Amino acid sequence: MGVGFIVGVVGVLILSHAAYSTIQYRSLLKITGEEFSGPPINVLVELIAGPVLCLWAALTVPGKFLSILPHSDENRVVTLPANLDFMIFNHRGKAFPLELDLKVY
């Protein structure tokens, strides 16, 4: 969220600077009496750099894609049985040594 957000803000600032430069260019054209055919070359460079940064921010800020396959590693569903009828609490399991390397999470 942090870096991508700042990159997006920088891209928007570059675009607003390009807009301001174009406004000044148009007022200059009004003084000299020419027609507006296209923004000057530095504004065009800004109009390419700004949206590239914004595209990068648009792809990274909203979040990652999560896998929808049911058998991928990050979608493991572990549910413990919840019916009490088959649970036995008074057994000889406490006589065995405790095993701690079970993959339950």
Add this chain to the structure above:
Amino acid sequence: MAVHEDSNPHKKKSSDALDEIPTFNVENMQNNTRVINYSRTFMSIIGGVIAGILGFTGLMGFIFYFLVMAITTVGLAAKTGFAVHSYFDSWNRIVLDGILGGLLSFVLFWTFAYDIVHIF
């Protein structure tokens, strides 16, 4: 008799009844669709501002919008690592979803930027 509570948050959804039913995780699918919509809306706004600054009028602006959407589609496909089927159920989601909704935002910011830069 104890009540069997289903606390499974990953509700599966099956597509059709073949021998092997393809299921997928709906919650992640909604998350992915939301990410696509955010990305497309933001790029529509940026595209609108650029079209206004460049002074596009009429058909050229709409052509520019579809160009921006095509670039966004390529960017989204690259974000999935070009393995689209592990994140979405069909190509249509990543190619077509959100384009018409973004068109309205595009036109709004296009007219806004055009007015600010070229008229006032």
